[in-house]
Amino acid sequence: MDIVSVALKRYSTKAFDATKKLTAEQAENLKTLLQYSPSSTNSQPWHFIVASSDEGKARVAKAASGTYVFNERKILDASHVVVFCAKTAMDDAWLERVVNQEEADGRFANADAKAANHKGRTFFADMHRKELHDDAQWMAKQVYLNVGNFLLGVAAMGLDAVPIEGVDFAILDAEFDLKA
Template sequence: MSIANAARTRYTTKAYDPNRKVPANIMEELQTLLRYSPSSVNSQPWHHVIAASDEGKARIAKATQDGYAYNEAKILNASHVVVLCARTDLDAAHLKAVLNQEDLDGRYATPEGKAGQGNVRSSYVNLHRYDRKDLQHWMEKQVYLALGTLLLGAAASGVDATPIEGFDFHRLDEELGLRERGFTSVVIVSLGYRSEDDFNAKLPKSRLPAEDIFTFL
């Protein structure tokens, strides 16, 4: 399947077949997509929690209680559920870990090159921390880059998906112990295969005309 065709045919799945599971090799590929997603200055300000067991999915589904019950079945009946999280801070330890990994991966020919990249990355972090004062929002934007990569990759792999913002962030963070580890939940993605009862699968996809969304210079 071409990438364009995957984009044209994917949709937000509303009901899953609980008896169909995403094969392990496909899940490994989707995890690779998440790991290699782009982020501003390669900051990688994320962490992902993946649930495949009924117990794990039930823990995540607790966050749909009290106002978000319409999303509970999409989590419980999916094959796998991914909680995409943002860091609560881009501290010196994380920035050092990223820089050292880049060095191990052979990105720097000289110590000066490594130091220069570290200074550039820190300057962007400080720009958002002190000047624009939107560091958390900036980190969450990087998580949404990973979200888009995952959704398109799932579609290209023949896997149905549902991005979910309708959940109690505080409850999920508490249930998974995220904030103590320096993370906070941003968006949930259910992965699996649609049920025959999924009404959305039968509806035509709708987008605004190309002339309304593109300007060519």
């Protein structure tokens, strides 16, 4: 596969055919793309809502009301809808969780390598949390890395996609209790 050809073919879909559904394998591949996206220092400050049922998509579509009603059909007609969510805080517990998962995945040759990796990630997290005070923006940028990776990945799978920012985020937050 030639990645440049995929990028040249990719476009933002304007409408979806509600009768077309992803296979189970395609749906799993979407989740894999989300999981293995790059992020700065592998911080992974995100989580996702993947809606494929009519009920789930209707919950997401609540945020496409009023001013954003033009996006409602896209949400309701797509086979799968992914809501990309940035963490509200990158606390020490999260950083420990990430490094422990990396260890479980076999990414470190020894305990010193794990400690060095954790120290480096914590350095950058602390820089954004304690010095620059821009950790929310930094985490949002990491989520956008995932969005870009995802859009290119689904295009490589031959699937249509569209990034949508035209939603009421306060409604999404309330519907899925995202600020909790």
